[in-house]
Amino acid sequence: MTDRPPPHIQLRTQSGSDDRVLPFAIDQQDMRGRLVRLGPVLNEILDAHNYPANVAHVLAEVLTLTALLGSMLKEDGRLTIQAKSDGAISLLVADYFDGGGMRGYAQFDAAAVSNYGRGASLNALTGRGYLALTLEQGEDAERYQGIVDLDGESLSECATLYFAQSEQTPTRLRLAAQQDETGWWRAGGLLLQHLSRGEDGGPRLLSPDQQEDWNRVSTLMMSVRDTELLAADLASPDLLFRLFHEEGVRVFDPVAISRDCRCNRERLASVLARFPEEDLAHMEEDGVITATCEYCNTRYAFDRAELTPDAA
Numbered sequence: 001m002t003d004r005p006p007p008h009i010q011l012r013t014q015s016g017s018d019d020r021v022l023p024f025a026i027d028q029q030d031m032r033g034r035l036v037r038l039g040p041v042l043n044e045i046l047d048a049h050n051y052p053a054n055v056a057h058v059l060a061e062v063l064t065l066t067a068l069l070g071s072m073l074k075e076d077g078r079l080t081i082q083a084k085s086d087g088a089i090s091l092l093v094a095d096y097f098d099g100g101g102m103r104g105y106a107q108f109d110a111a112a113v114s115n116y117g118r119g120a121s122l123n124a125l126t127g128r129g130y131l132a133l134t135l136e137q138g139e140d141a142e143r144y145q146g147i148v149d150l151d152g153e154s155l156s157e158c159a160t161l162y163f164a165q166s167e168q169t170p171t172r173l174r175l176a177a178q179q180d181e182t183g184w185w186r187a188g189g190l191l192l193q194h195l196s197r198g199e200d201g202g203p204r205l206l207s208p209d210q211q212e213d214w215n216r217v218s219t220l221m222m223s224v225r226d227t228e229l230l231a232a233d234l235a236s237p238d239l240l241f242r243l244f245h246e247e248g249v250r251v252f253d254p255v256a257i258s259r260d261c262r263c264n265r266e267r268l269a270s271v272l273a274r275f276p277e278e279d280l281a282h283m284e285e286d287g288v289i290t291a292t293c294e295y296c297n298t299r300y301a302f303d304r305a306e307l308t309p310d311a312a
């Protein structure tokens, strides 16, 4: 385990479990899961923007869910989770690239979100809409998309509904995010699934014995408190042991999460160069065209002459 200085030495609470996804298995019961804690990476992503606290809070949860699910990807994969709605927050997006890179952003109506408190629910902030999980995998970027209505009160409820409808894998999920008085964000998430055994495609029907095991272990899992998911001084393996020690929990190597925006000047120039002349003329100011990456808020400026298709 990583050395952790006592929390009082640090201005901001961090631990060796931060920005790590810890996979685990409960072998006897054919269950697997993941525990994620986000700290510095979450703050880097949110710090690029000046989002109201309630917007940052739900985006933090989307990033946490994306870390949990994205870390299950095989090589050459990319997972995008989007929540689109007609509400105060019209769009929440997070990407996970294989290797652990993450990015995300939100689009919202500033006046509308100011009507809601800091901890307003996803349901209140988004209104009617849907949650889409898009997976691109393999060299030819084979694409798979699953969609569920934004029906639940919280993101974890919506995602649990998604698993019930699309994946037909018995799944329980908990997500928590919080900003402390210094402005520092922390988030945590816990996912538990019953492993399928060679019955791909069909609905998962648990035998009565399995059902009993699932009920017992998922009840233990759902007993986790938000304060435990968010506690910087409670290492991830210790939290798993606290929850599941009677079931024989086994942890695997953690997956490190980092901030990774894949925008760059050359790629953006080649995209802009394909814009119709009329649009470019509209964007131009004193011979300069500027574009801002919505994920990381980096502003790129181009001379109009740079953006001819030949130059790109």
Ligand SMILES: [Zn+2]
Pocket (backbone or CB within 6 Å): 261, 262, 263, 293, 294, 295, 296, 297, 298
């Ligand atoms: Zn960027």
